[in-house]
Amino acid sequence: xxxxKVYVNGLSVIAPGLVEHDDVLAVxxxxxxxxxxxxxxxxxxxxxxxxxxxxxxLIKLALKTIQPLLKLGDDLxxxxxxxxxxxxxxxxxxxxxxxxxxxxxxxxxxxxxxxxHNAAAGYWAxxxxxxxxxxxxxxxxxxxxxxxxxxLTQSLSEQQNVLFVAYDVVAPEPLNSxxxxxxxxxxxxxxxxxxxxxxxxxxxxxxxDIEMNITHCKNxxxxxxxxxxxxxxxxxxxxxxxxxxxxxxxxPYLMGKHLQVNISNDE
Amino acid sequence: MVKKIKPLSITASSLVTAAGCGKQIVLDAIQNNKTALRNxxxxxxxxxxxxxxxxxxxxxxxxxxxxxxxxxxxxxxKLGLDTDNFRHEINSAIKKYDKNRIGVFMxxxxxxxxxTEAAYTQLDQNNVRLPADFDMLHTHNIASVQDYVQHSLGLxxxxxxISTACSSSAKVFATAHRYIDAxxxxxxxxxxxxxLCLSTIYGFHSLQLVSSKPCCxxxxxxxxxxxxxxxxxxxxxxxxxxxxxxQLKGFGESSDAYHMSTPHPDGEGAAIAMKAALVRSGxxxxxxxxxxxxxxxxxxxxxxxxxALQKVFSTDITCSSTKGLTGHTLGAAGxxxxxxxxxxxxxxxxxxxVNFKNTDLSxxxxxxxTSVVRSVNNVMxxxxxxxxxxxxxxxxx
Numbered sequence: 159x160x161x162x163k164v165y166v167n168g169l170s171v172i173a174p175g176l177v178e179h180d181d182v183l184a185v186x187x188x189x190x191x192x193x194x195x196x197x198x199x200x201x202x203x204x205x206x207x208x209x210x211x212x213x214x215x216l217i218k219l220a221l222k223t224i225q226p227l228l229k230l231g232d233d234l235x236x237x238x239x240x241x242x243x244x245x246x247x248x249x250x251x252x253x254x255x256x257x258x259x260x261x262x263x264x265x266x267x268x269x270x271x272x273x274x275h276n277a278a279a280g281y282w283a284x285x286x287x288x289x290x291x292x293x294x295x296x297x298x299x300x301x302x303x304x305x306x307x308x309x310l311t312q313s314l315s316e317q318q319n320v321l322f323v324a325y326d327v328v329a330p331e332p333l334n335s336x337x338x339x340x341x342x343x344x345x346x347x348x349x350x351x352x353x354x355x356x357x358x359x360x361x362x363x364x365x366x367d368i369e370m371n372i373t374h375c376k377n378x379x380x381x382x383x384x385x386x387x388x389x390x391x392x393x394x395x396x397x398x399x400x401x402x403x404x405x406x407x408x409x410p411y412l413m414g415k416h417l418q419v420n421i422s423n424d425e
Numbered sequence: 426m427v428k429k430i431k432p433l434s435i436t437a438s439s440l441v442t443a444a445g446c447g448k449q450i451v452l453d454a455i456q457n458n459k460t461a462l463r464n465x466x467x468x469x470x471x472x473x474x475x476x477x478x479x480x481x482x483x484x485x486x487x488x489x490x491x492x493x494x495x496x497x498x499x500x501x502x503k504l505g506l507d508t509d510n511f512r513h514e515i516n517s518a519i520k521k522y523d524k525n526r527i528g529v530f531m532x533x534x535x536x537x538x539x540x541t542e543a544a545y546t547q548l549d550q551n552n553v554r555l556p557a558d559f560d561m562l563h564t565h566n567i568a569s570v571q572d573y574v575q576h577s578l579g580l581x582x583x584x585x586x587i588s589t590a591c592s593s594s595a596k597v598f599a600t601a602h603r604y605i606d607a608x609x610x611x612x613x614x615x616x617x618x619x620x621l622c623l624s625t626i627y628g629f630h631s632l633q634l635v636s637s638k639p640c641c642x643x644x645x646x647x648x649x650x651x652x653x654x655x656x657x658x659x660x661x662x663x664x665x666x667x668x669x670x671x672q673l674k675g676f677g678e679s680s681d682a683y684h685m686s687t688p689h690p691d692g693e694g695a696a697i698a699m700k701a702a703l704v705r706s707g708x709x710x711x712x713x714x715x716x717x718x719x720x721x722x723x724x725x726x727x728x729x730x731x732x733a734l735q736k737v738f739s740t741d742i743t744c745s746s747t748k749g750l751t752g753h754t755l756g757a758a759g760x761x762x763x764x765x766x767x768x769x770x771x772x773x774x775x776x777x778x779v780n781f782k783n784t785d786l787s788x789x790x791x792x793x794x795t796s797v798v799r800s801v802n803n804v805m806x807x808x809x810x811x812x813x814x815x816x817x818x819x820x821x822x
Binding site: 159161162212236244245246251254255256257258259263264265266267270271272273274275276277279280281283284286287288289290291292293294295296297298299301304307308310311312314315316317318331332333335336337365367412413414415 | 426427469471525534538541542544545546548552553554555559561562565566567568569571572575576580581582583584585586587588589590596599600602603604606607608609623624627628629630631632678679680681682683684685686693694697810811812813814
């Protein structure tokens with residue numbers, strides 16, 4: 159079964175070495191090798207400074223990744239948003255678990271409210287004054303595909319624009335040894351049922367039972383980023399979209415299954 | 426654009442709360458206005474509070490092939506699957522639809538985080554290494570509960586876990602509807618499982634939101650929540666496949682855009698969710714016979730919800746909070762109260778607000794104090810969470 163199509167009207171990615179727009183485009187178009195320079199401090203300017211101070215690197219990554227896809231004139235009461243993160247805020251988990259391992263067990267109230275999986279969604283709604291629904295989800299190692307499917311269903315069922323952002327960071331030790339990721343990655347797409355000037359193509363999805371090979375990056379230097387965490391697997395999709403090509407990208411999903419994404423630029 | 430939806434039928438369900446295993450036990454507690462909250466201890470807890478703890482979890486053993494998922498939350502999930510004949514009903518559904526056409530959409534707030542809390546108490550002397558048998562992906566990860574449920578039931582269709590604090594397992598109904606609508610599955614298991622852990626108990630305590638007495642929603646002297654744990658599951662099928670069943674008629678979701686841990690004081694976000702749920706159900710506000718409130722018993726939550734209700738329903742609406750019975754089961758609150766709504770519809774019994782004693786004049790919407798028998802056709806359930814995540818559901822015949 160193949161889904162109806164939705165338009166991809168914008169993409170955004172933030173990862174080490176992929177921060178400035180020109181660099182991102184050159185690497186995704188295969189004109190430049192990927193160099194994993196450490197991420198600079200991310201400042202999601204949409205969020206008021208007093209709120210921003212209370213946020214964590216994970217929340218900043220999510221907001222900074224999605225921010226460029228917001229357009230002037232967007233009705234934020236009618237633009238749904240999907241937040242997908244496999245592991246959530248591992249920095250906060252580490253801090254809270256350390257506090258709870260002590261005799262006095264003093265948990266910081268700010269850390270606690272930042273520990274909810276929908277913390278980024280809450281800050282986003284405040285920053286963008288957005289009353290529309292948001293979903294915050296995980297599907298473990300299938301999180302990127304699960305988030306993409308969810309965003310697509312939301313766009314189709316309500317015939318509306320949907321922002322989709324997927325993000326995971328590297329845990330501090332000792333958690334990093336229990337769940338090791340090489341790099342932080344944030345990926346965002348702007349989806350809708352109407353074509354905008356910024357359109358990069360349409361996508362349709364299909365769930366397949368047959369054995370398929372997961373799509374690798376065209377730019378081979380990006381392979382470590384694709385393998386960095388459950389979000390990096392979306393990089394090959396960004397490459398096809400950035401090149402405005404047609405093609406098929408296979409993403410890892412649940413229960414050993416794969417999600418096939420058909421990208422079309424034939425219109 | 427929000428418009429009327431095609432309803433889905435509830436064809437099976439199960440519920441485990443502090444009252445015990447099974448829907449009948451909860452119905453008995455509702456009819457007798459009983460609380461399941463107890464003033465008990467919990468490992469690591471060093472202050473006095475009341476909890477909705479499920480003792481039966483300790484006796485649960487996960488399947489031998491699924492031992493890597495072993496944690497309090499997944500044991501509670503198994504208890505839920507093995508209650509109210511639910512597993513048997515799913516086996517029948519698999520014969521009808523096939524195992525890859527039944528989606529699994531779970532809600533939880535903390536998943537198996539209790540395992541990580543315990544692992545940190547066993548850090549080695551240099552504070553660098555967790556115990557070798559700690560399996561973070563299969564316990565701590567938010568999605569471990571849905572992964573476990575899919576494996577335990579032998580399903581391999583679509584799935585995900587929603588974690589939006591206390592609205593998590595209400596929002597799964599909306600998600601399931603969209604997936605069935607898009608043809609990604611033919612039926613859906615929606616559920617919520619949230620178990621006690623120190624992160625939530627001490628976290629809410631740090632915000633001064635945990636009551637030292639049994640929580641008393643809507644009461645003038647309410648001073649916080651009592652934390653509970655619960656597991657609930659519902660099988661949803663297209664209504665033309667299953668007639669004369671209780672239906673999911675509408676859902677509404679919104680964001681407060683106000684504050685991370687305090688609701689909008691006028692309940693504006695909550696009102697948007699309730700209105701959207703009504704539009705999708707095709708019902709007018711006068712056709713809702715009963716509302717199961719979010720009603721957590723914190724001063725600000727109940728006030729905001731009362732304001733929101735007044736905007737949508739005026740003050741003439743029948744409602745109650747069942748959190749004095751079950752405790753606030755957080756990521757499982759949505760499913761717990763959805764199933765309570767189905768019990769209301771099946772038995773024409775409206776729950777009272779257990780532990781309510783003193784009227785708060787600032788709450789313009791009044792609650793039922795004790796359970797009453799009354800014929801009902803349509804009911805609403807409210808769930809609102811941290812980060813301003815709101816969800817309202819409409820169920821009816």
